Amino acid sequence: MSKETLTDVLIVGGGGREHAFGWKLRKSPNVRHLYFAPGNAGTEKLGRNLDIGATDIDKLARFAADNKVLTIVGPERPLANGIRNQFDKDGLKLVGFTQESTLLESSKAWANGFVEHHNIPHPSTKVFRKVGDALQFFESVNPQNFVIKTDGLWDGKGVVLPKSVDEATRTVMDMMVGDVYGEAGRIIVVQEKLVGREVSVIGITDGKTIRYFAPAVDHKTLFDRTQNERKQNPNTGGMGAYAPDPLMTPKLFKEIHETIMQRAIDGMREEGYPLNGGILFAGLMITEDGPKVLEFNVRGGDPETQVQSMVMKNDLLPVVNASLDGTLFRRSMTQRKGAAVGVYLVSEGYPGKLVIGRVVNGSENDFGPDVEFFHAGTARDKVTGEIKTSSGRVLCVTAYGQNVPNASDKTYSIINRGDVNFERAIHRQGIGAGK
Incomplete structure (x- = not known):
């Protein structure tokens, strides 16, 4: 294979998704060097982690230009901040949409207008820009029939399913007035709670x-x-x-x-x-x-x-x-026969106040080709060399099997045996069991 056919790739982000993209791309015969910005303790085994934040668009663009890489963006915030726009302006190849196209995710109010206009099936939705209107609405309905969402980005967690008028009221105030959600919650979207x-x-x-x-x-x-x-x-x-x-x-x-x-x-x-x-x-x-x-x-x-x-x-x-x-x-996308199940180990306190800095054991062990530990919130201690927790979601223990229940059994057997662990790790039970 000639050297000209090889591609160097920069993956923007430092979570489990970015580790998984890197893991898959590492298997390509046409990928030479992999870079991650900033990456984590797992991605360093696949390529080189850079001391560049995922939203530092200027530094990312300079690195991409200097190293002639194909850039793939994992998280939504760099896209919402216009990284594709900047890369297009500089003549750099980047996978990820423009700031304008990202409105589909970065503004749920805008997206609601879009799906209505283009006749895309969706739940009944109301958009509130005034606190009083939102509070008045929840005084006249059963809050359990609705879902409250921040208009803006909140790392996939700006969603509340209220169980009472009091909880709905607190949520509206927290989002639209308080500082918990910042600007993301100044406008809220209230959707009909669907069954299915x-x-x-x-x-x-x-x-x-x-x-x-x-x-x-x-x-x-x-x-x-x-x-x-x-x-x-x-x-x-x-x-x-x-x-x-x-x-x-x-x-x-x-x-x-x-x-x-x-x-x-x-x-x-x-x-x-x-x-x-x-x-x-x-x-x-x-x-x-x-x-x-x-x-x-x-x-x-x-x-x-x-x-x-x-x-x-x-x-x-x-x-x-x-x-x-x-x-x-x-081109086509093809799938292997069988299935995969992934279960996150998360830090104590998640998704609220986190306890981090705990040593992760077993994540560098090899369990064969059907098991991968996709790192998210991990970092290697520069003094001790130990891998430690650095965020809420730490490791996604993922296994491939004949079907979903078989893959689930493999995943949970690793977790339950403690083959990979850290102090007070939390995980959800039953993912993929009996499916």
Whole structure:
């Protein structure tokens, strides 16, 4: 293979999603060097971690220009801050949408207007810009029938399912008046609470064509019902996932593609915000009336990317390149037979006040080709060399198996034996069991 065919890749971000992208790209024969900005203790085994923050667009652009890399953005904030716009201006290749296109995720109020205009199935939604209007609304309804969301980005956690008028009132005040959510909550979106099952449908698009990762099922609350004997069971960034979704039928997937995903791609192009060269993520509820989109994201899921990478059969790099040059119709995404289940180990206090800095044991052990530890909140101690916890979600223990229950058994056997652990680690039970 000639040297000219090799690609150097910069992955922006430092979580489990970015580790998984790097892990998959490392398998490509056409990837030479991998860089992560800033990366974590797991990504350093795949390439080189850079002392550059994920939102430091100027430094990222300089590094990309100096090293002639293909850049792939993991998290949403750099996209919302305009990293694609800057890279386009500088003539640099970057996978991720423009700041304008990112409105699909960065403003739920804007996205609500978009799905209404383009006839994309979604729950009944109200947007509140005044505190008094929101408080008055919840005095006249049963709050348990609604979901309250911040308009802006809040790391996937700006969602509350109120159980009472008092909780709804506190949430409205916290979001719209208090400083808990900052500017993200000054406008709130209140959605009808749908009944059904959730699924994440995610694909790479060039603005016309989309190629899909395996449909995945995420688990947002900290505990499952058998664990949770307490009143508090907060939403999180995601406690684990499995892929593919065994309940996804070809007929249902076709409906999702035609009525939600393709309409979103075509609609954004009509709006003048084409989704070329990036990832489109629809969080869906499958209801008795069919699939409805709860929200759109403009990046890969976390923990969905971890399990999707484990079951992906094809080389990811050609698909990524095709999304940038408009030739995605010539490419396909294929999946291995079987399934993957990932379960996060999270820090004490998550998703609230965290206790971090604890030593992680076992994460560098090799459990064979069917098991991966995708790092998220980890860092290597520069003095002792130990890997320590550095954030809320620490490690996504991920296993591949014959089917979802088999993969689930493998994942939980590792966790329950303590093969990988840290003090007071928390995990959710039952992900993928019996599916």
